[in-house]
Amino acid sequence: MMKLNTSLQSLSHSKCCTLAGSLNGRRSKPSRISCAIAAPPAEEVKMRVKRNENFGKLQAGYLFPEIARRRRAHQEKHPDAKIISLGIGDTTEPIPKSIAEAMQQAAAGMATLEGYSGYGAEQGKGELREALCQRFYSHVGRKPNEIFVSDGSKCDIGRLQMMFGADTTVAVQDPSYPVYVDSSVIMGMTGEYDEGSKGFGKLQYMVCRPENDFFPDLSKVQATDLIFFCNPNNPTGAAATRKQLEELVAFARKNGAILVYDAAYAIYIADSDLPQTIFEIPGAEECAMETCSFSKYAGFTGVRLGWTVVPEQLKFADGSPVIADFNRIMTTIFNGASVIAQAGGLAALQDEGFREMSDLVAFYRENAAILRKTFVDLGFSVYGGENAPYIWVGFPGKPSWDVFAEILEKCNIVTTPGSGFGPAGEGFVRASAFGHREDILEAVERFKKEFGKQ
Incomplete structure (x- = not known):
């Protein structure tokens, strides 16, 4: 067998394919599959480069990609749901x-x-x-x-x-x-x-x-x-x-x-x-x-x-x-x-651009005021939303990711779990004022429907 393997490896590509055709009992087109038999096994590459060990210390995924992953999973589970995002602080309105x-x-x-x-x-x-x-x-x-x-x-x-x-x-x-x-x-x-x-x-x-x-x-x-x-x-x-x-x-x-x-x-x-x-x-x-x-x-x-x-x-x-x-x-x-x-x-x-930019900021400020008032009216402990585009809402005793999941499941609304920002953020979620006005108003109605009865 050792001599047979040696001789097979020495055959040219065409001879190998012809031999394969003969072994199959026919002299038709040469079989290319059999050529792989003669190929030597590839050696595994052994890398010298060590991973930066600090990446292994990072917890979970970076917060916002993790939120996006959970949003996608929810959308797959509820394909007809209209999800409103009050999560990542991404602007939504056209540039002035x-x-x-x-x-x-x-x-x-x-x-x-x-x-x-x-x-x-x-x-x-x-x-x-x-x-x-x-x-x-x-x-x-x-x-x-x-x-x-x-x-x-x-x-x-x-x-x-x-x-x-x-x-x-x-x-x-x-x-x-x-x-x-x-x-x-x-x-x-x-x-x-x-x-x-x-x-x-x-x-x-x-x-x-x-x-x-x-x-x-x-x-x-x-x-x-x-x-x-x-x-x-x-x-x-x-x-x-x-x-x-x-x-x-x-x-x-x-x-x-x-x-x-x-x-x-x-x-x-x-x-x-x-x-x-x-x-x-x-x-x-x-x-x-x-x-x-x-x-x-x-x-x-x-x-x-x-x-x-x-x-x-x-x-x-x-x-x-x-x-x-x-x-x-x-x-x-x-x-x-x-x-x-x-x-x-x-x-x-x-001057013109700054006026337009200030109007854009005022629009998001008004969104923040709408959201803030809603949460206050619903009886939550509410912070922010007056000099910033974020509203910080307290859910004492509840893990932030659980609150995130509850709001997503009940309201089809994405927020941001407070614990993603650090240990002291546990028990809070963040709502972003960056959104189309109609989405902000619809989100408000959803919050009132689900949390107004509590």
Whole structure:
């Protein structure tokens, strides 16, 4: 047999096929199946590359893909159901006209010699940086060169995590936007997950619940290198007072920490007494950087455009400027935001575009007011929805995912379980005001039908 196998392997492809045909008792078309008999077995590839072990620490799936998975499963179970989403905070209304027209013109210009643009400055177009500064920051002493235009604040959070490195310690609001925690986990900043506490051992969780007006008791927070703080908060909808932000800045300065201030919803602040940027607080320029986005301002969730402000006064422990390293990160792993998106951003900051953008924000604010009133009238404990596009609804004693499932099953409405934002979010769900008005009103009627009788 050893000699037969050797001789079979030495046959040419045509001879092998002819032999196979003879073995089959016919001299028709050669059989190609038998050629596989002679092929040597493939060796399994042995990889050298180890998986980043930190991915194994991430819990479940990232929150919003998991919600989408459960929504799909519900739709498959109830194919005729009209599902209304109050879950993921994705905008639904068209981009304002003058802003969209500016992007349309920029896109058309790319087909002409005069309008074509290749690589631009990684930090963003100068005129856009100047417009952002003039519209939002000139009154608090910031400069255009301190503003870095990007493809969104979520992306910038990942980049700045890379800049700070794995040895950095982190504090986050609890509950908070999941990207702060998950990016810290991926970087190796967090230690292991503790099933008992539902948190990561090396993270500092700054608990924000109704009993402390959704602002952490800083006397119980250990010093860390970074503090992530979202204001107005996603998910609770709470907006910090000036006094609270003064305490936060004083805490960061005392401990030599850098405050990463996420102002993605600042334009939703309706109360004129509440700060709209951390740089309204004296001393923040020496301890804070601020990230923001056009996503919820102008409906740019699909367009992708944001910015991060890094003051020249912000320094590392060795005295080197943070702005220099952030500039290096941006120029190393980012090639600049789309010139078409930047044209839209610039239009949004002109008087006409800003009026249109403000009208869009007012529309979502009204959605939030409608939802808030509904939950209040139904007797729930309700927070947010006044200076933010999110409503935080309490279901004491009930696991958040169970409440999510109940609302989905009874009302065909998607919300967001509070526990997905951190341990302190248990017992709450978040409702988003981003939706068509008719869907918001229909959702209200469904809530009244199912929960008004309780």
